Amino acid sequence: MLGRRSVTTALAAGMLVSGAAGAKTIDFWIRAYNAGLAEPLVKAYNASHTDQVKLNLVPNDQFVTKLGTAIAGGNPPDVIAIDLIYVPSFAAAGQMENLTAQAKKLPFFNQLSPSHVRLATYQNQVYAVPFSAEGSVLYYNKGLFRQAGLDPNKPPRTWTEVYNAAKKITALGNGVKGFYFSGACAGCNAFTFMPLIWASGGDVLSRDGQSATLNTKAVKDALGFYRRMWTEGLVPSGAQTDNGANFINAFTSGKIGMTGSGAFAISLLKSKFKNIDFGIAYLPGQTSGWSSFAGGDSIGIPKGSKNVKEAWDFIQWTLSPQVQTEILAKNDTIPVRADLAQNKYSKTEPRFVTTSTAMAKGRTPYSVHYNELFNDANGPWLSMFQRAVFKGEIDQAVTEAQSRFTQILSTPAPGAR
Amino acid sequence: MPPVRANTLNPPAARSRPRSRSWWRKQVGLLFVLPSVAFTAVFFLAPLVMTAWMSLHDWPLLGARHFTGLQNYAALLSDGNFWSSLGFTAKYTLVVTPVLFVLAFGLALLVKRSVRWVGLFRTAYFLPVVIGLATSSLLWVWLLNDQVGVFNAGLAAIGVIREPFQWLATTGSALTAIVVMVTWKMVGLTMLLLLIGMQAIPEEFYEAARVDGASPWEQLRFITLPLMRRTFALALVLSVIGSFLAFDPMYIMAGGGPQNSTITTVYWIFKAAFVQFRLGYAASLSVVLLVILIAVSVVQLYLLRDDTRY
Numbered sequence: 001m002l003g004r005r006s007v008t009t010a011l012a013a014g015m016l017v018s019g020a021a022g023a024k025t026i027d028f029w030i031r032a033y034n035a036g037l038a039e040p041l042v043k044a045y046n047a048s049h050t051d052q053v054k055l056n057l058v059p060n061d062q063f064v065t066k067l068g069t070a071i072a073g074g075n076p077p078d079v080i081a082i083d084l085i086y087v088p089s090f091a092a093a094g095q096m097e098n099l100t101a102q103a104k105k106l107p108f109f110n111q112l113s114p115s116h117v118r119l120a121t122y123q124n125q126v127y128a129v130p131f132s133a134e135g136s137v138l139y140y141n142k143g144l145f146r147q148a149g150l151d152p153n154k155p156p157r158t159w160t161e162v163y164n165a166a167k168k169i170t171a172l173g174n175g176v177k178g179f180y181f182s183g184a185c186a187g188c189n190a191f192t193f194m195p196l197i198w199a200s201g202g203d204v205l206s207r208d209g210q211s212a213t214l215n216t217k218a219v220k221d222a223l224g225f226y227r228r229m230w231t232e233g234l235v236p237s238g239a240q241t242d243n244g245a246n247f248i249n250a251f252t253s254g255k256i257g258m259t260g261s262g263a264f265a266i267s268l269l270k271s272k273f274k275n276i277d278f279g280i281a282y283l284p285g286q287t288s289g290w291s292s293f294a295g296g297d298s299i300g301i302p303k304g305s306k307n308v309k310e311a312w313d314f315i316q317w318t319l320s321p322q323v324q325t326e327i328l329a330k331n332d333t334i335p336v337r338a339d340l341a342q343n344k345y346s347k348t349e350p351r352f353v354t355t356s357t358a359m360a361k362g363r364t365p366y367s368v369h370y371n372e373l374f375n376d377a378n379g380p381w382l383s384m385f386q387r388a389v390f391k392g393e394i395d396q397a398v399t400e401a402q403s404r405f406t407q408i409l410s411t412p413a414p415g416a417r
Numbered sequence: 418m419p420p421v422r423a424n425t426l427n428p429p430a431a432r433s434r435p436r437s438r439s440w441w442r443k444q445v446g447l448l449f450v451l452p453s454v455a456f457t458a459v460f461f462l463a464p465l466v467m468t469a470w471m472s473l474h475d476w477p478l479l480g481a482r483h484f485t486g487l488q489n490y491a492a493l494l495s496d497g498n499f500w501s502s503l504g505f506t507a508k509y510t511l512v513v514t515p516v517l518f519v520l521a522f523g524l525a526l527l528v529k530r531s532v533r534w535v536g537l538f539r540t541a542y543f544l545p546v547v548i549g550l551a552t553s554s555l556l557w558v559w560l561l562n563d564q565v566g567v568f569n570a571g572l573a574a575i576g577v578i579r580e581p582f583q584w585l586a587t588t589g590s591a592l593t594a595i596v597v598m599v600t601w602k603m604v605g606l607t608m609l610l611l612l613i614g615m616q617a618i619p620e621e622f623y624e625a626a627r628v629d630g631a632s633p634w635e636q637l638r639f640i641t642l643p644l645m646r647r648t649f650a651l652a653l654v655l656s657v658i659g660s661f662l663a664f665d666p667m668y669i670m671a672g673g674g675p676q677n678s679t680i681t682t683v684y685w686i687f688k689a690a691f692v693q694f695r696l697g698y699a700a701s702l703s704v705v706l707l708v709i710l711i712a713v714s715v716v717q718l719y720l721l722r723d724d725t726r727y
Contacts, residue, residue: 065691068478089694093480184672238563241585243672376692378673378680386676390586414694415480 023050024310027077029067032057034081034297037132041327045317051310053079064371067302071095076302078311081131084119084298085370088209091122092368093415097301100126102312106319111339115294115364128300129315130336132328135359136191136293138162138284139251139265140258142277144169144176148257155281159196159225162258162284166234169257178234180251180259181226183390185244186382190365190374191293192260192283193385196222198363199285204374204381205405209366212405214384214398221286223388223397230389240390243377252276262295263355267332280351282358294362296336334359368413373405380404465707468700476697478690489701499702502685503709509681510660513596517656520600521607528608529615539612543605550602554669557598561585561670588678591671595679598666603659607652614648615641650721654714661710682706 030038035057042055056077058066063082070076082090090096103109103126109117116130142152148168156162166178182188194204202218205211229235236250251259252273260283269278282290299318301311317323324335329345334356341356367373374381384401388394472489476482493499528539545553560566563581572578584594622640631639664683667673673680680688686706690699 064478064694068694071479090479093477095479184674237581237583241563241583241675372693376688378677378688379692383677386674390675415477 023052024307026051026053026079026307026310026314027056028053028079028081028314029056029058029063029077030081030297031060031063031083033060034132037328037331037333038081040331041318041323044323044327045314049317051313053314071302071304074304076304078301078305078307079299079314080302081297081299082128084116084128084130084294084296085364085375087120087128087298087300088122088366089368089370089413089415090300090302091120091125091127092413095303095415096127097303097305097308098125098127099129099300099312102316103129106316108319108337108339111337112319113294113296113336113338113359115359115362116296116298116336119364119366120298120300128298129319131297131299131318133334133336133356133359134262134264134295135334135355135357135362136195136260136262136283136295137355137358138258138281139261140165140279140281141169141251141254141256142279143254144172144257145279147172152277152279155279156258157281157284157290158288159284159286163225163229163234166229166257167232170234176255176257177236178257179229180235180256181239182242182244182247183240183386184242184377184382185247186377186379187375188244188247188260189385190381191262191295193222193226194365195260195283195291195293195362196225196285198291199283199289200287201285205365205367207366209368211409212402214405215402218286220394220398223385223394225286226385226389227392227394231392240386251278263332263334263352263359266349266351266355270332280354282354290358292358292362294359294364296334296359367409369408369411372408380408468703471697472701472704474697476695476700478694478696482697485697489698490705492698493701493705498680499682499685502680502682505679506661506663506681506683509592509596509663510657512592513599513660514653514656516596516600517604517607518652521604521611521652524604524608525611525615529612539609542608545602546605546609548602550665551669553598553602554666557594557666558585558670561594585671586675588675591675591679595666595670598670599660599663603656607656610652610655611645611648614645614652617648618644646721646723650718650723653721654717657713657717658710661706661713 028038028042038055038057042053046052064086067076067080067082087096106112106129113130113133116128116133117126120126120128120130138155140155145152145165148165148171150165150168156165162179169176169178181192197204197218200218200222202216202222203213204219206213230239236256238246239250242250248259248261248265248268250256251261251265252269254273254276266280269276283292284290299315301308301315305311319337321337321340324337324340325343325345328335329340329343329352332349332352334352335341335343338360341360342353346352346356365374372379376382380401383404384397387397387400391397473484473486474482475485475488524542528535528542548556561568561584563569563583566581568584569578569581572582582590585591618641622644623636626636626640662683663681664687667679667681667684668687671679673684682702683706686699686702689695689702
């Protein structure tokens, strides 16, 4: 009797042990900025799967450094979600698992955000899939539009209309200004200023990302447009030194007529600044058209992961309709699949339709040197912007940036062989 | 293979004898210094050797590294950004050091005497030293802010300015703001060093001088200043090293701006490593900075040497 029981116990224990051994822990790194999205996602995965995801929120600025250190130390995470602009340089440095075969087998591969897929592709191989999407748009304060005698349902569609609206709103006085941008923030102006260039037929890099295309009329005109608003005092003077800390705070003060921002601000404004009646429009071109910076994160597997199969299962799950709708869309985030852009949550918030459309048709510069060119607070992109907008030396600024871009683009990608 | 050398220090014959008292004392002494030797080895020598080793490689943050010999050093010779950052660092050091010194010396003279409340003043002047440099930089960003900062509000209240002043928008005002912040933050430490030097001078010297009819100025000129040479040397070397390694205030307060005009050498090293992801190159810059700092310190110590015996 006793003997039989102990045998049963031993069997049960054995099963438990083998069950535990079968369950893998997937180490998942994401920048802290995305905590609000990643936490419910991981919770839902762990509740429904044997494999467990361990979430590691890495401070935004330290992500690349920490990842580099972990890879060098032979202990990389199994899954990473990174700013999509980094994927080309990570792939070039040979740091990502090639996911081409698995990704192309996904029945909805063609529905994935085109900008994400383009950035995740290096030398015709796919190294990541979209994780979260973000598109830049123009926010405008309907209340201030009304006060200034502008139609709150007719947001500006050209630069002249933006300028005229900004002028009327600034004329309200009492510290109210028509327009805002973070003048010392490289990333913010890639996100919200670059689309003005695209929408007017210009670009910053050639399609293959190999050469700079800054020395054009579209770029100079866009800089001239900001310069004019700056010199005429339609932008608060604090914009010049704002390194991004006030990127959205300026608008939430209720004293700014218009500003470029991303979909992320919708839920922030809705939950914390209920008094601000805001509308969302596209970032317009000089005389017609619009564009958007398609941003967000891509998800992939770093080289050296010990759980590649489990990692891919998790990644695949994040793209399922359940996750895209019930976790992303429900938490005010744009789904990364075009076939799920219209869902029960987007219907209740029409402003999301604008951001989703903006993102889906938006663009992203492709470069293995993205960080050095566009994100660096001392890099050529922001230097050009500041010199042109705040000093008025537009031609010199553009010429200088063109030559610094060319010099950086001529060097090999960091870590590439 | 190197030839095996005979162990001349401990010949086998000596080992068979019992250990002498002095031998044991030496071993105990060694034990006492062992922790600091280990500490220095692990936290200073090992990273130093590692840095030097890295500087001989093309060592990207991500991807494979390759031995490239002295290529990084050759590259830095023609790196205009590095040399201009060194120029800015030297300029910053030349500005901040005298300001810090004169002010600290004045404060040290003020709080030297044991009068009522002097402890309070000493503490007050020293207090900012205990805050981290990054923390105080961030604090000052908000103190200087055009919307909520106290400086602009204060200047507006007394009618000096009408519109809020953008402290960090021009090179001159940004550098001024950084120098003022660093002075506020560091003056207490220099004051403390100088105070200790001043208090080490025997009171009899001053008494004798007063008997001889020396004025306070003459006492300062002929007693205090010459006798504080060593203290000056210490405080100066510490201050110059600190200024040459400046990074946090420029990074946090000005972001290296406006127009990249406040990029110090350490800032440029940081950028090489974590913006361009060139760790090997950044290591070679660090080695060159170390050599420059050693040279600067040696020159200072030589100039302020004090061979007098009292």
